[in-house]
Amino acid sequence: MILKNPFYLGFYFLNSKEWTVITMFSQCIRRRLFCFFILISLLSGCHSTRERTLTVYTYSSFPVKLIETVKEKFKKDYQITVDFKSFSDTGPLFNQLIRERKKPVADVVIGLDNNYFFKAEEAGLFQSYQPQGLDKVPKELIFDSQYRLVPFDYGYVVFNYDREKLKNPPASFSDLLKPEYQGKIIIMNPLTSSPGQIFLLTTVAFFGEDGYLDYWRKLKSNLLTIAPGWEEGYGMYTSGEAPIVLSYGTSPVYHLLYDNTERYQPLVLNNTAYAQIEAAGIVKGAPHLKEAKMLMDYILSTEFQELIPETQFMYPVRSDAALPESFRVAAKVDRLLNLPPEQVSKKLDKWLADWENVINE
Amino acid sequence: MMKKRATIGFLYFLVFLSFYLPVLYVFYQLVLMEDLFLKLAQFIRSGVFWKTLSFSLSQAGISAALSILLSLPGAYFWGRFNFRGKQFSRSLLVLPFMMPGIVIVLGMVVFYGKNGLFNQLLSALFSEKIRFTGLYSYWGIVLAHVIYNLPLCLRMLGESWERIDPKLREASINLGAGPFFTGWRLTLPLILPTIVYLFLVVFVYSFLSFTVVLVFGGYLYKTFEVLIYIEYNSKLRFEEASMIAGLQTLILLFIFWLQSLFQRKGYAAKPAANLPRLCFHKNPLQTVGFYIYHIIILLFLATPFLTVIQRSFLEGGTFGNHLSLENYQLLFGEGFRFSVGASFGKVVLTSCFLSTAVALVTTIVAYVFAKDRQSKPWGITDLLLQLPLGISFMSFGFGLGSLAGDLLPAWLLLMWAHFYLAFPLVYSIMRTAWRDFDYSMIESSYLLGASPRHTLLAIEAPLIRKAVQTAFIYGMAISLSDLGAVLLLGRGEVITISVAIYRLIGHYRFAQGTALATIFMGIAFLAFLAVEKDWITKREDSH
Numbered sequence: 001m002i003l004k005n006p007f008y009l010g011f012y013f014l015n016s017k018e019w020t021v022i023t024m025f026s027q028c029i030r031r032r033l034f035c036f037f038i039l040i041s042l043l044s045g046c047h048s049t050r051e052r053t054l055t056v057y058t059y060s061s062f063p064v065k066l067i068e069t070v071k072e073k074f075k076k077d078y079q080i081t082v083d084f085k086s087f088s089d090t091g092p093l094f095n096q097l098i099r100e101r102k103k104p105v106a107d108v109v110i111g112l113d114n115n116y117f118f119k120a121e122e123a124g125l126f127q128s129y130q131p132q133g134l135d136k137v138p139k140e141l142i143f144d145s146q147y148r149l150v151p152f153d154y155g156y157v158v159f160n161y162d163r164e165k166l167k168n169p170p171a172s173f174s175d176l177l178k179p180e181y182q183g184k185i186i187i188m189n190p191l192t193s194s195p196g197q198i199f200l201l202t203t204v205a206f207f208g209e210d211g212y213l214d215y216w217r218k219l220k221s222n223l224l225t226i227a228p229g230w231e232e233g234y235g236m237y238t239s240g241e242a243p244i245v246l247s248y249g250t251s252p253v254y255h256l257l258y259d260n261t262e263r264y265q266p267l268v269l270n271n272t273a274y275a276q277i278e279a280a281g282i283v284k285g286a287p288h289l290k291e292a293k294m295l296m297d298y299i300l301s302t303e304f305q306e307l308i309p310e311t312q313f314m315y316p317v318r319s320d321a322a323l324p325e326s327f328r329v330a331a332k333v334d335r336l337l338n339l340p341p342e343q344v345s346k347k348l349d350k351w352l353a354d355w356e357n358v359i360n361e
Numbered sequence: 362m363m364k365k366r367a368t369i370g371f372l373y374f375l376v377f378l379s380f381y382l383p384v385l386y387v388f389y390q391l392v393l394m395e396d397l398f399l400k401l402a403q404f405i406r407s408g409v410f411w412k413t414l415s416f417s418l419s420q421a422g423i424s425a426a427l428s429i430l431l432s433l434p435g436a437y438f439w440g441r442f443n444f445r446g447k448q449f450s451r452s453l454l455v456l457p458f459m460m461p462g463i464v465i466v467l468g469m470v471v472f473y474g475k476n477g478l479f480n481q482l483l484s485a486l487f488s489e490k491i492r493f494t495g496l497y498s499y500w501g502i503v504l505a506h507v508i509y510n511l512p513l514c515l516r517m518l519g520e521s522w523e524r525i526d527p528k529l530r531e532a533s534i535n536l537g538a539g540p541f542f543t544g545w546r547l548t549l550p551l552i553l554p555t556i557v558y559l560f561l562v563v564f565v566y567s568f569l570s571f572t573v574v575l576v577f578g579g580y581l582y583k584t585f586e587v588l589i590y591i592e593y594n595s596k597l598r599f600e601e602a603s604m605i606a607g608l609q610t611l612i613l614l615f616i617f618w619l620q621s622l623f624q625r626k627g628y629a630a631k632p633a634a635n636l637p638r639l640c641f642h643k644n645p646l647q648t649v650g651f652y653i654y655h656i657i658i659l660l661f662l663a664t665p666f667l668t669v670i671q672r673s674f675l676e677g678g679t680f681g682n683h684l685s686l687e688n689y690q691l692l693f694g695e696g697f698r699f700s701v702g703a704s705f706g707k708v709v710l711t712s713c714f715l716s717t718a719v720a721l722v723t724t725i726v727a728y729v730f731a732k733d734r735q736s737k738p739w740g741i742t743d744l745l746l747q748l749p750l751g752i753s754f755m756s757f758g759f760g761l762g763s764l765a766g767d768l769l770p771a772w773l774l775l776m777w778a779h780f781y782l783a784f785p786l787v788y789s790i791m792r793t794a795w796r797d798f799d800y801s802m803i804e805s806s807y808l809l810g811a812s813p814r815h816t817l818l819a820i821e822a823p824l825i826r827k828a829v830q831t832a833f834i835y836g837m838a839i840s841l842s843d844l845g846a847v848l849l850l851g852r853g854e855v856i857t858i859s860v861a862i863y864r865l866i867g868h869y870r871f872a873q874g875t876a877l878a879t880i881f882m883g884i885a886f887l888a889f890l891a892v893e894k895d896w897i898t899k900r901e902d903s904h
Contacts, residue, residue, distance in 0.1 A: 060853050061867055064702045086853030091594040099763070119597070183475065189575065191591045220580070224475070225497055228575035228587075231866045235467050236576075238871050240680070241474045254869035258696075259677050311699070349596065359580040360412075 052080045054291045057093055057106040060086040063311040066304075073298065080291050090116065090194070097125050097283070107286040108295050110152070114143045114277040114338070115197070118345025121148070126281035129293055133300035136318045141277055143341050149279035152299050153314035156249035156273035157198040158331050159185075163263050165243035172270045173206060176244075177218045185223050186236055187246040190352060192228045194276070199246050200355055201344065202274040205337040209347075216358050226359075238264075249273065249331025250313040256329050257310070266331035273333040278314065369733050373742070376726060380749050380781055383760030391603045401604060409588070414612070417568050417584050420499065424506035425563035429556055431507065432514035435658065436552075438651045439515065440522020442639035452834070452889035454512040456882050457666065459838035461859040462572035463866060464878050468665030469496065469505055469577075471672070478668065501577035506570060508662050510563040513835075517790070520827060521555035522548070523636070524797055557623040558789055565613060565750050585609040589755050599759075606756040613751030621739050666882075673879040678872025688876035700868035701861045702853065709884065712841060712858040715772065717888075719779040720836035723787045727832060728825075731791035735800060743792065750785040757781060758849040771854045778846035783839040787832045794828030830893050837892075841885060 054074070058067075067084050074080040087093035090112055097109065101123065112120060120126055126148035134142075134150065141151045159176075161169045166184070170176045176185065188196030203212040224242045227233030237245035244267065255264045280299050282292045298304055305316035309324050316323075391397060404410055439447070457465070472478050473496045483491050495501055525548060533543040569586045585605055592602035641648045673689070676682040691697065692705050701708060734742065749757070761778060769777075802824070806816040844859045851860070858881045865874040 060702075060848060061864065063699065065699045084853070088848035089594060091597060092849070095597060095599065105767075189580075191595050192575070192587075197595075223580075225576055226580045228572055231863060232463055232466055232572065232576050234869075235463065235866055235871060236470050236474075238678075239467055239471050239474070240476050241470050251869070258869065261677075352596075 052078075052288075052291065054080055054082045054108065054288050054295060055106050056082060056084050056108045056110055056295070057096070058084060058086050058110045059090050059093055060088055062086060062111055065311045066307060069304070069307060070295070070298065074291075074295070078291075078294065080294075082295070094119065098123055101125065104283045104285045104287065106283050107288045107292040108280060108282055110280045110299070111278055112149060112281070113194070113279065114151075114275075114341055115201075115344055115348070117143055117149055117279070117341040120281075122345075125284060127284045127286070129282050129296055131293070131296040131300045133297070133302075133318060136320050137300070138317070138319055140336060140338075141275075141317050143277060144279075149281040150296065150300070151277045151279045151317045152305075153308050153312055153316055154275045154277040155314040156268075156275055156331050156333055157195045157202065157246065158249045158273045158333075159267035159269065160237070160245050160247045160251050160264055161267045162237070162240075162243040163265050165240065169244075169265070169267055170269065173203075173215065176269065177215075177222060179222075181244065182222050183224045184242050185219075185244045185246075186233045186242045187223060187226055188230055188233050189226045189228055190355060193230055193233075195230050195246055195248065196226070197348075197352075198274050198276055200351060201339060201348075202337055204351055205274060205339050206270070206272065212351075213354055213358050216355060217361070220359060248313065249333070250309075250315075250327070252329040252331075253310075253313060253326045256326050262329060265329070268331050268333055271334040272337050273331065274337045275333075277317075277338075369729060372726065372729060376730075376784070377745065379777060380745075380784075383757050383764055384752055385760075386764050387603050387756045387760040388607055391600065391607055394600050394604075397604065400601070401608070404601075404604065404608070409583075413583050413585055413588060416582050420502055420506070420574075420582075421564045421567035424503050424510065424567040425560045427503065428507050428510040428514045428563045429518070429560055431658075432511050432518055434650070434654050435515045436518035436522050438639070438647070438654065439519025440525070441636060442644075442647070442651075443636045444639045444651070448893060449890070451516060452886055452893055454516045455834055455838050455889055456886060457509055457512050457662075458835070459842040459885055460666070460878070460882075461842060461844050461862055463863060464669060465505060465509060465665070466572060466576050468669045469501075469508070471668040472665045473501070473504070478664065497577055499578070499582065502570070502574055502582065505573040505577060506563070506567040508665065509573075510566060511658075511662060514559050514563065516831070517559055518552060518555060520831060521552045521793070523827075524794075525551050527636075554623060555793060557620055558793070561616065561620045562750070562786065562789075564616065568613065569751075569753070585612075586753060586755070589753050593755055593759070603756060606753040610748075610752050614748065617744055617747055617751060621744055669875050670879045670882070672872065673875035675872070678875055688872045689880075691870070691873050692876060692880070696870070697865075697873070700870055701856060701864045703856045703861075708856050708858055708861045709880075711855060712881075713884070713888075715775060715779065715855070715857060716837040716840035719776055719783055719840040720787075720833045722776070723780055723783045723836040724791070724829060724833045727784065727788040727791040728829065730788060731795040734792070735795045735798065746788050747785045749781050754778075754782065754845055755849075758846055762850055766850070771850065771852045774850040775846055775855055778850055779840040779843060782843060782846065783836045786839065787836045790828055790832040790835065794825055798824060833892055834889050837888065838885070841881075 056070075062084075071082050071084075074082045085106070087096065093109070094112065094116060097104075097106065097120075100106070109126075121144075128146045128148050129150070130147045131150060134147070137151065141154055143149070143151070168180070170178065170181060175181075187199060190196040190200040200212075203215055206212075207215050225233075225236070227236065230247070233245055234247055234251075236242065237247075249266050249268070252262065252264050252266055255261050280296060282289065282296060286292050300318065302318060302321055305318045305321035308314055308316045308321075309327055315330075394400070438444070460468075470477065473493060474480075475494070475496075477493075477496075480492050483493060496504070529547060530543055533547050534540070538546070568584065570584055571586050571590065574582055574584050575587060585608070589602050589605050589609070592598045592605060637643070639648055639651060672678045672680070674684050674686070676685040676687060678688065698704050703711070730746065758778060761774060765774060765777075802820055803816055806820050807813075811819070841857070842859060843857070844863060847855060847857050847860050851857075856864075858877065862874050862877050862881070865871070865877060
């Protein structure tokens, strides 16, 4: 009976028959563990450190094309090896930075957006640096006045619609509540996806802290689903399950370039949108400061900036960087809705919690 | 003998270490938390906890019960008869199990969705008014879980049924028992441990479900896994995440313990005798039933996957466009590498290597353990070997990343994580097979003077072959299907097919995603066929 009962863990391992085994393998353990670790350290032997290397942290969907351009450029022009480490998402990336705070491994981080700024500042993760070319970046995009996180691209999170399935697209946030759109809208969960979170901020910015929850109460019944991630939501949209989806202002550019169709259109409600601003920064205590500064300069150079539109599908921050022809189908926005980062970082948890309550009502 | 015991003991030690060191690391941090009990009490008192618990328990229970009930008739056909293409279909049944969540979701949307094929079929057959709208509801979630798990149940139950010695049934009939009495008193008790175990497996998989629950549950339903993800990934509250993970493990531990009560000593199964071939002249009723059952299963469960395959051959992946191989050609282009991060060949090779290595290691270890514990009743060791099934992978992955993330190369971390993911299922397949194994045959073989090698090849191998193949294949399938571990621990260096599918969709290359999913199914299917081929014994004439 004892054997069947999981709570008698101790007794089981101490029964007499097993004792001999334990003494036998205690001798084996030392020898074998030793061999095991030797093997492991041999396998990871490729961890050798070279003189001029630069370690960059980014998230996994950061374009390969940009990574390779940086690697080649730095290898060829400066003989610097740039080592990119990618994380599944910005959350785990941020956690890693916190864990390594005392002994930083990364030199540069690419891809934390404006909403992480305050958390990063609180934790004192980055050091101030003004890369060359910063004067060409519009003031409204620079969210850190001390230049610890420097923006390098931005994009709008807006709705998209399928022109062939929807003849009368909504023009305003209140239009979206009309019964004709019931079950035709897919959004993403603010708790699990970054476009979802930015849409929540959009409603806070547009309706104010007092009004956004009322808006959600009404919007709720028109939603087909709240997808966990952008991939699921957008995949359902292109499968024809719903004609309106939350996505990016540049999504139509993809369809123009790859599918040669203008069927999918951006939908900018009230001519306003919230911008996601992506930034890069030098880690405080970075092992290779000089090289890190060179990389920051390169990121803001026109050469790199002009690669951004058709690889990252975001707008370059430099106002003098040329945009490709395909960007004519991207969303046009008259007014930015962005909330001050300080307010976002202080209130976001509360907004998310309130949102959850309203959705679950 | 003692030396051998010590080696096996050492192996147990290593396996337990590899499972529980990362997990203990995470829970140890939890103990350090100052107001743990206060927070725990707060969480348990909150409505979120009870809502999540009741939803998780009920949907998982219903999904498990339905998967098993619906697979029972099929298991009867699979366990009692031979039919053409059985081997082939056996491999086919594993495919849903290895599909990444997003493929299942999109397949289901295309078939069961608002504008899906099923609704088009309904309106063509009946009227516009009859529509299926249940996808985005509680039952949509259950449906997805059944689609995912039913093939597993069908295969395992069928194999368990096959192992029943036909002589027992004949004896029962000869003694005057009717077929129903025989089924109730003979067959059911013999397959009950498998049923209970499968119930547990489906229950746990559904309990831990993530993507499906969020997509089809809309905003109303959540599992603990969703809560953990939100705490860890978006709220960045690591301690709360571990706390919920710990609580979840306790709940599942209780369910595992309940299950262990049903495990009993097996009976001596005879090698699967030649099953009668299903033919209309001898068994008209069964033949008709067989076809009806499989047509229904195919229509409702396989169509979502078939639509994915169909889309991969359409230009741009859009219905209504003409056929084209463009999506496949594009997989070999530069665009693939730019959106995925590695070339097509490298991705495929990585997946093949990783899954084969994982399946090999897992099957060998499971084989050794199951053989070692053959005569022992289901005990605490078995429970501990099963428990990883019920521990949130997020916690394990995080623990492993913190412990060894900087020391080991990414591919080794991934093998470790996949071993953890695959072992419980693989072990239980081996354990059940060894439990039903008639050990006296091996003893007789030795007594008659056969060498260990000869005994292994002539007695052990043919008897245990099927279970080893099944175990190997599910080990492979679990490794192939994994997305979380590769994203969490692969550091972007290791890219598998599942991740590539996700990334293609993430880069708006949806049509190519379906093409890759199709190739994925193709490769896996061929691999499964190769593994399941009868390599050892000579093929018996079948007619």
